[in-house]
Amino acid sequence: MTTRPALRHVVFFSAKDKADIPRIVEGLELLAGIPDSCRFEVRRNTQNDALSSEVDVIVYAEFDSAASLAAYKAHPLYEASIKAVRPLRNMRIAADF
Template structure:
């Protein structure tokens, strides 16, 4: 399983909800085994620069690529890109027990 984590910071505080809402459409893409879009609940000095978190689980690299190729993914990018100041993404293979 591949875990996909993306962190976003809004250009302006007023844009945070629009970013969350735009990214929430990603949950409609069927290729993710699990997908969450949430506001950052941690508000300390080290994490206040992140506003929205996307967390996804994909069965394999092909499922992640299919997710990124989906039209809703491209629509979310089109909506969110002008509102964000920062985007950090990481994908990693989940350990198997």
């Protein structure tokens, strides 16, 4: 049996301009410098699903607790990432489970 993290955090982004996707990825990769997650990934959507192409970039992170996620969001790099990415994106949808 595998051990499941206490909390998984998934965020989907769409770019206003597809040419900005590399800059969005770069801005989101700043989050990797935050020590509170036990796993962190930023990936471009492969868009292999013919019925859905709205999502361009995904952030996936795992946390040991809700407190760890709160600390992650309070970190200065989180704000830096927001400043870099918000002007370039249309959609942002987050889910925690």
